[in-house]
Amino acid sequence: MAAHLFRRNFIQTIIASSVTAIAGSSIIKAQSTKQLQKGNQQMSFTEKWDKVFSKSSKVDHEKIMFKNRYGISLVGDLYIPKNRSHKKIAAIVVGGPFGAVKEQSSGLYAQTMAEHGFIALAFDPSYTGESGGEPRNIASPDINTEDFMAAVDYIGLHELVDRERIGLIGICGWGGMALNAVAADKRVKAVVTSTMYDMCRVMSKGYNDRVNLEERTQTLEKLSRQRWVDAEKGVPSYQPAYNQLTGGEEQFLVDYHDYYMTARGYHSRSVNSGNSWTITMPLSFMNMPILTYISEISPRPILFIHGEKAHSLYFSQTAYEKAAEPKELMIVPGANHTDLYDKMNIIPFSKITEFFNIHLFV
Template sequence: MNRQNADERAVDEHAGFDLGRRNLLKMTGTGMAALSVGMAASGQAVAQSQVKLSDAWDKTFAKSDRVDYKKVTFKNRYGIILAADLYQPKNASGRMAAIAISGPFGAVKEQASGLYAQTMAERGFVTLAFDPSYTGESSGETRNVASPDINTEDFSAAVDFLGLQPNVDRDRIGAIGICGFSGMALTAATSDSRIKAVATASMYDMSRSMSRSHKDGYTMEQRHKVINYISQQRWIDAESGKPALGYHEVPFDEKGNILKGQRVLPESLPADPDPVLVAFFNYYKTPRGFHPRGINSTTAWTATTPMSFFSFPLYANIEMISPRPVLLVAGENAHSRYYSEDVYKEASNPKELVIVPNADHVDLYDQMDKIPFDKLTSFFKQHLA
């Protein structure tokens, strides 16, 4: 099944959810799209043989009349073409501070990162919400794979792009990582001094999560069981010539067997579901946050995705961010709260930890009354001054 049909089927499977312009999700099937991609300094255009962008406003949030918005593309250091949404304050003038934004893990720019980007643009920043490599509208084969290295590079590539914009001050660029892309944002800042300030929301450390599970709960036997499964899966993928899907963040069932499947989340909730599963389901699988290009909404990561995360710990050199500041935002009731608290202990000053009362992990994806946008605004205005 080609990608066009797969996207259409994903929408059909969720009847009753209307992105408003469903027909505009169809991709052109012939030719090479040549798009101007924000290389403003040179006026060049990049041939887009791998990236086809929809012109629809197909976000999971309402469009603001206070910002200017356009789709753009740019390349990372590995030659992968990233698709992004550029938001700018309407009628602004002069050189402004800018913020690169991505996450959550398995989401696309039409979901939480776009909401953050649009809101921060309303507050005076040039913002860029991007699809990570191999996902969403960005290029890269194989699809639905993640990498601690390449996804960290994606943030630096976003900084490249922002620094080429004529209305952006290169010395005033920051980053926001949401959920699983918090670790990539922090890691990028350890080796890219152009990122002058970094904030995280509902942080997940994907290296730690995949290799050690929630609150480091894996036994050594379980860790070996996971890597044995991944290793054997490589033989299967090599023989078939294509990667199998099926990575689950919690890969064991109640009997300790490895879970396999084509979906991150089930199509319906089981009886007496875990509250964390309910929170994710209520965002990704309902009109609140569903998007047909989102891995968490419609499909799964490749089964071997965890391999590189076992090998490469994120933000191993976190002390290198200092003297640039770090802001960590977590929900009071979030199952992931300990990631932010542990990073706060490890990071050098200046650093700040904000715990949002009565908020869980997923609340900080889109609940406007709980996301501390005033705090994010003051943080970046202070440190990108």
């Protein structure tokens, strides 16, 4: 989640800036890289451990690559329990937060689930991190939902995985993507969202649905005209660098900064770590509500996890109301939005493990 995108004057901020694309410079010049050719796409990614969390001695780790349905090559980290039987085992696909990379929260969740006995995959979404796609640092409710489903394609073909026991975890803005994916992808047996955002709702309506039709229309007008600017230049314009504080920001923006811009969670490939999305990125989100079919996830179970003090709690509460049984909403006492990114004493991994152990083995 990015500060400038979601300030109180959210709508005006999106279209206010037209800056030179900076995403290309955010790719780490790795000391050790691996080159892979996928069709016509040459991919390069680092082989060294460059996560913001420590490597576990309980799991094996490997970099992998797979393609989504649109031909975009995605790079992921696969975590496999060292202490495993010869039988095929259940798998978890993890994505998020929105604007983050697999070296941050999703990788931490994946490695932890592997410690708990699952094969787990964290991956970079299309157009971000080490994954393919041009231009850099754009997002799409359709393509990013497809990214989740493509990860299910990959994990279900892995020789160690029982493809009938696959679950999803979506963090922050990827919580909504995960729900959208599971509504359509009947191969997934259970889904967990953590500190969930509905990106379509917040981009279309602002925080707490405060944006009215006139404001929405004005934003769409400006974003539409920005397309002519970008088309004439031949490259997209980018928003200001994210999570740069100037003073007086609301607490949740300070919380984002404290994760993405400090040693706690900073990663140079992350959009949220001082990089930015394109100015026109919100267009498709404003026009495609991703939770329309959330009730069709049933009879597969959903576990919503959210912090009691998170500014974003209402997203999970609304999604929970719209979802059909079986469903559960777990509110973590005293936790804010970013506490569930990486605080191991707060993230309820025992609950998540119990949930998947029950629902992936029925």
